[in-house]
Amino acid sequence: MEPIKKDRFIGEYTGEVIPEAEADCRVTNYDSSSFLFEINSSHEIDSTQYGNKTRYLNHSKAEPNCVSKVLLVNGIHRIAFRALVDIEPGEELLFNYGDSFFQFEAVEREGAAERGVIKNNLQRLKETLTRTETGPTGEDDASSDGHDERRPEMTTRRLSKLQSRRKRLLVIPDSDDEYSDDPVAAQLQRERDT
Ligand SMILES: C[S@@+](CC[C@H](N)C(=O)[O-])C[C@H]1O[C@@H](n2cnc3c(N)ncnc32)[C@H](O)[C@@H]1O
Known part of the structure; x- marks a missing residue:
């Protein structure tokens, strides 16, 4: 084991790249752990059967x-992980799945509050779900959360879809952005070429 320096590339989230419809189908058969990671509005990566340690x-x-x-x-x-801080050998690697991930889990499971889900967040989510049930869902309103990391966020459109689905890892990138000059993208490219 070796330390990881801040900003260093850690690895790529790999697995089966599947269309959203297939993910919808699979997720109903999976148990509590979700290894689905949304990469854009049409596809997800499923590392349930095939993947690497990033799963x-x-x-x-x-x-x-x-x-x-x-x-x-x-x-x-493609999904890359990068170190936010210097990481020592033996430290657990943790990233933010996004607020919606465990909120949806909470909606599905009784007793979710006992697992640490904040009750008013749950209430807000339920209200949002009720609104999306009764009204038009509108267009995808994915946008940057103001952070440079561009951590994808749940969209209104996804909320309505997820009423019949289980949780996913983060969703909806800013798909028009090209990151080919990003050092992490360059690293991924090098890995693919070798
Ligand atoms: C991508 S998997 C992560 C690896 C998983 N913990 C395992 O051992 O296979 C995502 C699942 O891990 C669990 N998980 C991840 N972070 C968690 C946390 N902070 N608290 C509770 N469960 C968590 C949830 O069950 C979630 O669906």
Whole structure:
């Protein structure tokens, strides 16, 4: 084991790249753990059967030490993890799944509050779901959360869809952005070329 320096590339989230409809179908058969990671509005990466160690990265909102980033590399969306801080050998790698991930889990499971989900967040989510049930869902309103990391966020459109679905890892990148000059994208490209 070796330390990881801040900003260093950690790895790529790999797995089966499947269309959203297939993900919708699979997710109903999966148990509580979700290894689906949305890469754009039409496809997801499923690392349930095929993947690498990045599938074991757990969630932390308060103290993530790495971050996921959806990169457009030569026209293909790929997910890279990068260190947010210096990481010592033996430290658990944690990234922020996004608020919606565990909120949806909470909606599905009784007793979610006991697992640490804040009750008023749950209430807000339920209200949002009720609104999307009764009204038009509108267009995808994905936007940057103001952070440079461009951590994808749940969209209104996804909320309505997720009423019949289980949780996913982060969703909807800013798909028009090209990151080919990003050092992490360059690293991914080098890995693909070798
Ligand atoms: C991508 S998997 C992460 C690896 C998983 N913990 C495992 O051992 O296979 C995502 C699942 O891990 C669990 N998980 C991740 N972070 C968690 C956390 N902070 N608290 C509780 N469960 C968590 C949830 O069950 C979630 O669906």
